[in-house]
Amino acid sequence: MSTPARSLAVTMPLVALLAATSSTSGQRPPQPFQVGTPFPTLSLPSLDDGRPASIADFRGRKLILHIFASW
Amino acid sequence: MPGWHHATKALQEDGSIQMVGIIQEQHPDRARLFMQWKEMGWPILVDSYDLLEVPYVPISLAIDEAGVIRKVLPAMRENGSVGDDFMVETFGASTPDGATSPPAARPDVGALYARARADGSPGAWKAYGDAIAVWGGAGRMDQAIEAYERVVEGEPDDGMAHFRLGVAFRKRYDSEGRREGDFQRAVDAWSSALDADPNQYIWRRRIQQYGPRLDKPYPFYDWVVTARQELQARGEEPAELIVEPRGSEFASPQREFVAGVGSATEPDPMGRVLRDDDEFIDAEAVAVPARVAPGDVTRLHFSFRPIARTKAHWNNEAEPMLLWLDPPEGWEVETRMYSQPLPPELVSLETRVIEAEVRAPEELGRGPVTIPGYALYYVCEDVNGVCMYRRQDVHAVVYPER
Numbered sequence: 001m002s003t004p005a006r007s008l009a010v011t012m013p014l015v016a017l018l019a020a021t022s023s024t025s026g027q028r029p030p031q032p033f034q035v036g037t038p039f040p041t042l043s044l045p046s047l048d049d050g051r052p053a054s055i056a057d058f059r060g061r062k063l064i065l066h067i068f069a070s071w
Numbered sequence: 072m073p074g075w076h077h078a079t080k081a082l083q084e085d086g087s088i089q090m091v092g093i094i095q096e097q098h099p100d101r102a103r104l105f106m107q108w109k110e111m112g113w114p115i116l117v118d119s120y121d122l123l124e125v126p127y128v129p130i131s132l133a134i135d136e137a138g139v140i141r142k143v144l145p146a147m148r149e150n151g152s153v154g155d156d157f158m159v160e161t162f163g164a165s166t167p168d169g170a171t172s173p174p175a176a177r178p179d180v181g182a183l184y185a186r187a188r189a190d191g192s193p194g195a196w197k198a199y200g201d202a203i204a205v206w207g208g209a210g211r212m213d214q215a216i217e218a219y220e221r222v223v224e225g226e227p228d229d230g231m232a233h234f235r236l237g238v239a240f241r242k243r244y245d246s247e248g249r250r251e252g253d254f255q256r257a258v259d260a261w262s263s264a265l266d267a268d269p270n271q272y273i274w275r276r277r278i279q280q281y282g283p284r285l286d287k288p289y290p291f292y293d294w295v296v297t298a299r300q301e302l303q304a305r306g307e308e309p310a311e312l313i314v315e316p317r318g319s320e321f322a323s324p325q326r327e328f329v330a331g332v333g334s335a336t337e338p339d340p341m342g343r344v345l346r347d348d349d350e351f352i353d354a355e356a357v358a359v360p361a362r363v364a365p366g367d368v369t370r371l372h373f374s375f376r377p378i379a380r381t382k383a384h385w386n387n388e389a390e391p392m393l394l395w396l397d398p399p400e401g402w403e404v405e406t407r408m409y410s411q412p413l414p415p416e417l418v419s420l421e422t423r424v425i426e427a428e429v430r431a432p433e434e435l436g437r438g439p440v441t442i443p444g445y446a447l448y449y450v451c452e453d454v455n456g457v458c459m460y461r462r463q464d465v466h467a468v469v470y471p472e473r
Contacts, residue, residue: 043175047115056172063134070105071291
């Protein structure tokens, strides 16, 4: 994910995987989040100190949220 | 994701935008190193169990002051930029609504346990399992595993519960509370999850992380090497990793399995080296995946751990540790002999893992297949300093796909 090549690699196998499944051939994976709906406010541990944190902690700010992995 | 970080740097600095991350990763500390390397100092929430139930990553979202999703953002290339009207285009005319949300908090684990006990439904056990898995710490993995096992028993098609069970097994494997079979059970749980939904990309990634090179889209953690070098060159101490990536986690993809036997001769053909029957070194074999179709490749992880009870340690003064594989008729390997270089210290206590890939024959029976081998190593006792050359017979078990 750290390089443009890696970003491409992230999407390629997904496309290949879906293409290999006849019933879902050509479909994009469904987008799990709908525009206009609130983002879930569940509490998760913070990477810094393990304390509970939530997207709701940032109410009042405009956010860009990345859901990702380092692989 | 570094692309969006760089493209919006000015907007972050003037306070217009706050960046936040949620990571879907078995080992969250690796994300810490990644963030340090990319100089991204924003808050990260950890979601190893995928409580958000996202089917893939990465996902980038613009969220307004009221916590409402305003836009699903496309991928941003590393040197990309945003236009002057980015804020208006992305967030529209959103304004703070003044509303507040309850502060983030740990769930009431005790109450969830009482409810699961009283109610007994898979849903109630899952809620308790999620709470104890995420908030109970490494010492409570037994309870998390037990809870998720109850869920999959009641709801065998609940892929998410299988996935979380696998995450919990692997977390226990990486902890002091490790039990024999934990890693294999993690892999098997992830396989069951994929049986329930083959399109779940995050579940597939967990198996690919440890699986054969033919299934790999790219090396997963090769960036760790570069990150450490660059951080050291910057004069920074790289964030420590609790579990060091290795073997399959670094391995490059492979297009074709090249079978061979190598030129090495069998090191102990007559079986004359004295056996270590789990007295000094604890050996374990894990197949990733454990179930194979005819012609499939699986990756075997043979791990060897000095046993604290007998106060054993590795001796590194002599030749490298060896693993010899003796696959059954029709099963192919790239080589039969594997050699493990020794660390520079004279004695050490590390867990050694030797990984080998095997290909199933085109004609595959119905029963489990044992792939035998043995390891040869030098081990010493702490107490009276006696060092020995020992052989330990090992075997991996692979099952034909149902």
